Amino acid sequence: MQFTISQFVALMAVAVSMVSAAPVTAEVINPTLERRAMTGRGTYYNQFGGFGSCGQQFPDSAYIVALSTAFRNVGPLNCDKRIWARALDGPGRGNRIEATVRDTCPSCAREAVDFSVGAFNGLTNNQKDVGVIRVEWDFIN
Numbered sequence: 166m167q168f169t170i171s172q173f174v175a176l177m178a179v180a181v182s183m184v185s186a187a188p189v190t191a192e193v194i195n196p197t198l199e200r201r202a203m204t205g206r207g208t209y210y211n212q213f214g215g216f217g218s219c220g221q222q223f224p225d226s227a228y229i230v231a232l233s234t235a236f237r238n239v240g241p242l243n244c245d246k247r248i249w250a251r252a253l254d255g256p257g258r259g260n261r262i263e264a265t266v267r268d269t270c271p272s273c274a275r276e277a278v279d280f281s282v283g284a285f286n287g288l289t290n291n292q293k294d295v296g297v298i299r300v301e302w303d304f305i306n
Contacts, residue, residue: 234269
């Protein structure tokens with residue numbers, strides 16, 4: 166089968182219009198992000214006025230986190246990087262926060278996150294006494 170140039174151009178125009186008319190939904194984009202997200206244990210810790218491994222002091226109310234040494238040993242400390250986290254269980258199931266990496270958690274498993282009291286309260290509806298929750302999280306930047 167042979168096409169003239171004008172037939173080929175017309176056929177390509179139809180094909181392009183069909184592709185551009187296809188709806189783009191969040192379902193097309195989000196699976197990649199969801200597969201990247203990590204799931205682990207979420208705990209909290211008190212600052213006690215000390216300096217974190219990033220060299221700064223913060224109050225317990227600050228939304229900061231400590232990550233496993235696995236993230237420290239593969240390059241920079243990830244200081245000042247932002248993460249999002251979502252509670253998968255507990256009293257704040259579904260709550261989502263954003264926090265800044267300011268410390269290292271030597272006792273944490275690779276995908277666990279140790280939250281400041283303020284950040285943990287944000288995930289648990291101010292019920293930090295639950296102590297441990299499951300969280301899903303990932304880096305924002």
